[in-house]
Amino acid sequence: MAKDKKLVEAITSMEEDFAQWYTDVVKKAELITYSSVKGCMIIRPAGYAIWENIQQELDRRFKETGVENVYMPMFIPESLLEKEKDHVEGFAPEVAWVTHGGLNELQERLCIRPTSETLFCDFYKDIVQSYRDLPKVYNQWCSVVRWEKETRPFLRSREFLWQEGHTAHATAEEAEERTVQMLNLYADFCEEVLAMPVVRGQKTEKEKFAGAEATYTIEALMHDGKALQSGTSHNFGNGFAKAFGIQYTDRDNQLQYVYQTSWGMTTRLIGAIIMVHGDDSGLVLPPRVAPVQVMVIPVQQQKEGVLDTARDVCERLGKVCRAKLDASEKSPGWKFSEQEMRGIPVRVELGPRDIAEGKCVVVRRDTREKIEVALQELETKIPELLETIQKEMFERAKAHRDAHIWDAHDYEELKGIAAEKTGFVRGMWCGEEACEDKIKEEFAMTSRCMPFHDQERIAETCVCCGKPAHKLVYWGKAY
C-alpha cells in the first residue's frame, strides 16, 4: 500500500506551490521529458496523443471553412525576414541562426522560422496574379523556434508545435471577416473540446502582433488566477502586401494589393488543459480530448474469469469510446493512482463479486463520484457519462473563471484587488500606453484584451489615470 501511494505523494499540492505542482504533473503524467537541448522538451506518447486529438479536431474544423494545408521551408533568409520593418523588430532578437551547411559557411545566414509570414508573403507574391487566384486560405502544421530565456514545458519553450494559418484576400472586409471567423473557431474549439471558457477580444496596440493592424485573442483563466493567451488571429491589412509586393489584377484590370491574415494555436493548449482542470492527484482530461477515455481495471485479476470479463468489457466499450484495459501486474491501487495521475476521465473497476452480480463500479476522475452500473448497460451509460463529464467540467471551469473576475472602478480599487485577489480585473482604459505601462509596473498585470461581447461601461474614467475612458479592458497577470 505504501508503494501504491508513492505516485501521488510525489506531487506537490496546488495550494502549496502551483508552479511546482504543474511541473510535477507534466512529468508524473509522462507528458514530457526534458531533453539535452536547453529549453527544448520531448513530448512523450501521453502528451503527443493529446496534441494529435487537438490537431485532428482543429484540422477538421479548419477544412470545413475551406482551409487547405501546405508545407513551407523551415528556413528564412535574413534578407527576407527583414522585409517588413515591425515584424523583423519583433522577432529578430529571438531567432536561431543557421550559419553553416555541411562543411561550408553560408553566404547568407538563415533563421529558423519563428513564424512564417515572410515565407507565405514571398510565396503569395509568386502565385497570386488575378482576382481569380483569391482568396488563398492556407495553413501549415509545423514546429517553430524562438530563443526564449525562461522556458516552461508547453507554456514557453524554444521549439514548439503549432499550426499557422496565412490567408490572402481581395478586400479588407474579407480579411477582417476571416480574422474574426478563425478567432471564433478557436474559441468554440476551446469551449466545446477542451471544456475551457475563454474571453474573446482585441489586443491593445502595445500587445498586438509585430506587423499586424489588429490582433484578436482568446484569454483563458488558469486555476491559480493567471491568464493564458490561448490563440490569436491577426489582421494585417495590406501592410505586408505592400512590403512584399503582393498584387493582383482586379475585375476592372486594376492592380490591387491583397489583404492578409494569420492565426495560430500551439502545444501551449496542453498546458492550459493541465492548469484549468488538473487537481492534486494529477491531470484531469476533458473526455473529448482524452486519448484514453475509459480505463478498465480488474480487481483480483488472478481469480478465474476476471481478466476474461475485463477484456470483454473493454472490447465492448471500445466500440463506443476510447477504452483501454490495464492488465499489468501492478496492484489495483497503483493502477487507480496511475489512471488518476494521467487524467483518464473514467475508470471501470471490476472484481469477482461485481462480476457475480453482473455489475461494475464506475469512477469519475473529475468528481471521484462512484456509480454502480450493470455490465449490460455499459455501452449506453459510459458515453452518456462522458458527455456529462465534458459538460460539467466546462461549467465548473466557467464558474471558477466567473468567480475570479473583479471590477475596478478607480486606481484605489485596482490596487486593493491586485493586493488581495487573483483573476481578471475589468477596468476602463483611456487608450494611453503609459497607463498600460504603469499597471504592468505596479501590479505586474497586462492588458489581456478589450472583449468583443462585453463593452459595458463600468466607469467613465480610466482605472489608471482618471482621464475619460471608453474602452473596457480585461487586465491580468499572464503566463
Next chain:
Amino acid sequence: MAKDKKLVEAITSMEEDFAQWYTDVVKKAELITYSSVKGCMIIRPAGYAIWENIQQELDRRFKETGVENVYMPMFIPESLLEKEKDHVEGFAPEVAWVTHGGLNELQERLCIRPTSETLFCDFYKDIVQSYRDLPKVYNQWCSVVRWEKETRPFLRSREFLWQEGHTAHATAEEAEERTVQMLNLYADFCEEVLAMPVVRGQKTEKEKFAGAEATYTIEALMHDGKALQSGTSHNFGNGFAKAFGIQYTDRDNQLQYVYQTSWGMTTRLIGAIIMVHGDDSGLVLPPRVAPVQVMVIPVQQQKEGVLDTARDVCERLGKVCRAKLDASEKSPGWKFSEQEMRGIPVRVELGPRDIAEGKCVVVRRDTREKIEVALQELETKIPELLETIQKEMFERAKAHRDAHIWDAHDYEELKGIAAEKTGFVRGMWCGEEACEDKIKEEFAMTSRCMPFHDQERIAETCVCCGKPAHKLVYWGKAY
C-alpha cells in the same frame, strides 16, 4: 481551344526528356513551388494533400502494430551527434549548424536533425530501466535537414518530411522481428495504397545505414528504368545502446543492453507515385491516395439544370468517395486538361443531353477509357471503378517492372545489358566491395538489394569478378 491545350503543351514528353517531364509535372500539377531558400521546396495544397493521405494510412497501420507517436527536439548538440562513430561519419558532412540563438553565440553548436537516432538514444537512456519498460515502439512525424548539393523536388531536398520510427527491445530477436515487420508494412503499403510494386531485400555492407548492423529496403522501379529506394528499416543490434549506455535490468536482475531499430519513409514517395504512374498528360494518382478521386465537370453549364444536376451528382458521390465539382468559368476542355494534369483518377462529364437521357460519361484517367453510366447507378459504379483502377494500375506497374528485370550471368552479359537496357539487373555477387565499386564506376549501377524472396542462384560465380558467389543482388541506376 488554343488556350485549352496550353496546359498540356507545356509538358515535355517522357520519352524526350524524362527529367524535364518530371519537373514539368511537379510544377504544372501544382505539387510544389521552389522557395527562396536554395534546395528547399514549398509543398502546395495538391502535393500536401497526397502526403496527408500517405500519413493517415501509414499512421493507422503503425498504430495497429503498437506504435506510439512522440515529438523530439529538432536540435542535436554536436557532442551528442558524435557519440556513435559510424553514425557521425555518415551524417556530419551534410548537416546544417545553428551557431547563434537570438543575439548570442551558442556555447555548443547544434545541428538540425538529419535523423534522430542520437536523440532517441539519449531519451531511452533516461526512461528505460527495467525489462518492464520494454519494448519502446515510438515514431515521430517531422521534417529533417540534409545539406545536399544537388536537389530535386520530392526526391532529394535539403529539408524533407518523413516519419522516423525508433524502437528499443529486450532481445536481438525481437529487434530483428520489428525491423522485418516494418519493412513488410512499408512494402504492403506501397503495393496496396500506392499501386507500386517493390522488391524487398537487404542492403549490402557498403549501402547500409550509418551505424546499423543490417538495413532492409524496398526498391521500386520508375518509368525510366531507374530504381528508387522507397523505404528502409534498420536493425542496430546493441551498438547504439553501448555507445549511449542504454541498459535495463532483466528478470534475473542482470544489466543488459537494449536492441534497437529505426525505420523511415519520406515525401520522396510522392516522387515515386509521379514516376511510376505518370504519363504525358501529367500526374496519374492511384485512387486510394488521390485527394480528389472524382471530378464532376459540367458541359454547357450555363444551360438550365446542368449545374444543379452536377451539384446533386457530386453530393451523392461525396458519400461514397472523395468527389469534387468544377463549376468554375473555364471551358470544359480546359477543365478536362486540368483534371488530367492533376491525376484525378476519374472524371464525370455531364451535359444537357446526358441529363435528358439520365446518364453521364465517365472517363478513366489511367486508360482514357470512356464509359456511359446511368446517373442512378453512379453510387455503385464509381466505387467499383475506383477499385478496378487501383488494381489495374498496380498490375500495369508490375508488368512494366517485371519486363525490366534482366539476368546477367557474367561480366560480358552485364556490359551488354548496361549498354542496351534499362531496369533492374539480377546478378550474383561474391560479397566483395571492390566488385560493387567496379560496377558502380563502369555502369553507374549500385547494388540495390539482396532480395528476401528471390535467392535463386542464376550462376555460380560473381557477375563482376568471376569468383564463387552465393548472393543474388538486384543492381540498378538509382535516384
